[in-house]
Amino acid sequence: MTLLSPRHCTLCGPDAGKRVRFAPNFEAQDLNAAVFSARRMPDRRHFQLVCCEGCGIIYSDPACDPAALASLYQASSVNYDRQEEQIFDSYAPVLDRGLRRVAKRGLFLEIGGGTGFMLRYGAQHGFAEQLEIEPSADAELKFRPAGPAARFVRGMFDQTLFEQGPLRRSSVSLACFFQMLDHVPSPVELLRTVHEALEPGGIAVCVTHDTSAFSARVLGERSPIYDIEHTYLFNPANLSRLFAHAGFTEIESFAVANRYSLRYWAHLAPLPLGLKRSILPALERTGLARLPLRLNAGNFAIIARKPPTL
Ligand SMILES: [Zn+2]
Structure with a gap:
């Protein structure tokens, strides 16, 4: 209990x-x-x-x-294999904006990214190493390295990583975490640990749900963002303040569109389960289910820098 x-x-x-x-x-x-x-x-x-x-x-x-x-x-188990490509396509443009601001391409770190499929972005863009840190044992079993310099470390993202060795302080060039910050027990602690992990001048890239988005305001309690898994929910203004509180500077925020198939949009839609169970097979039968659609579903990104040492 x-x-x-x-x-x-x-x-x-x-x-x-x-x-x-x-x-x-x-x-x-x-x-x-x-x-x-x-x-x-x-x-x-x-x-x-x-x-x-x-x-x-x-x-x-x-x-x-x-x-x-x-x-x-x-x-927990990881069961979004079919969406991996679509999630990759949704967040790659956000990483592109972070990439323009990185000084070095040393270690590319993703936190809480399931099977680590976003590490491919780091490998493709010339980062020397790619590291996934994620607590799910099932995700570790499904990890497929994006290249010879990609690794998976199973665990929560906290101070024990520095103490036990898998991650050095001030060693990360770019740290990213997508739809993860709202799941952790203490977002401010997590951001402080990210700050410690980054090298001076390093970049953090975060995407999360926006409580001030049009969809969240219209749907109210029916919005899928109000969920038992989401411990803290933010808007661009208060999350920018939280990043500043954790020591970050040059904080920018912007809305993020997701590119998903109609099948996945229907899966996410705030509809009664019965209705959803009748819509999904119809989409599959007609072939519409695979149709890609880019929509602003009420997510936003924050890109921020750990101040360079003087
Ligand atoms: Zn407050």
Whole structure:
């Protein structure tokens, strides 16, 4: 049985006011490894969600404690093979913008990227080494190196990586994390660790859901971003502040369009499960399911720099 514990805003701390945005809508048995598998069918279960009165970050409170979250992610399976190419195509243009700002092409690091298929971007763009750090054992089994200098390290992205050796401080030229920051127990701790891992002048590239996006505002609680897995949810303004708080400079944010097939858009759509189960086979029968479509689904990117040493 997983116990819930209180949370506070990752940016403003325990003293900031908060108000309830959405009441919880789940049962205790929802807290199993299946719920925490990447890219499963969204079903809009979530903890109580509160909004910080200081910065507008929306977060789960109370929620299961970090140790329980870590063990659930270790046991989670990775089941988005068919979407890998589409996810790659969606985030490569974001990495292109980060690439224009990197000074060196040493170590390319991705955090929480499942089977590590984005490492191909680092290999193709001349980074000397590529490293995936991800907690899922299933993802490690499915890891296919993008080249001779690509590695996978299984674990949570925290200080133990420096202490136990797989990652050196100030060694990373570009660190990227896509749809991951909203899953971690302490986003500010994660950003500080990214900052430590980066070499002076190194670049962080992040994509996450936008609580201020048109889709999130129109759908309200029906938006798929309000999900039991999403511990903290941001908008460009408060996430820029969080990056600054963690020591980053030259912070830019912009909206990100995803290029997915109609099949995957239908899978993600905030429709009742019954309706979805009848639409998906129809799309497959007519051949429409494979049609690629680039849409702004309410994600944004942040690119930021660790200050160069003077
Ligand atoms: Zn706050």
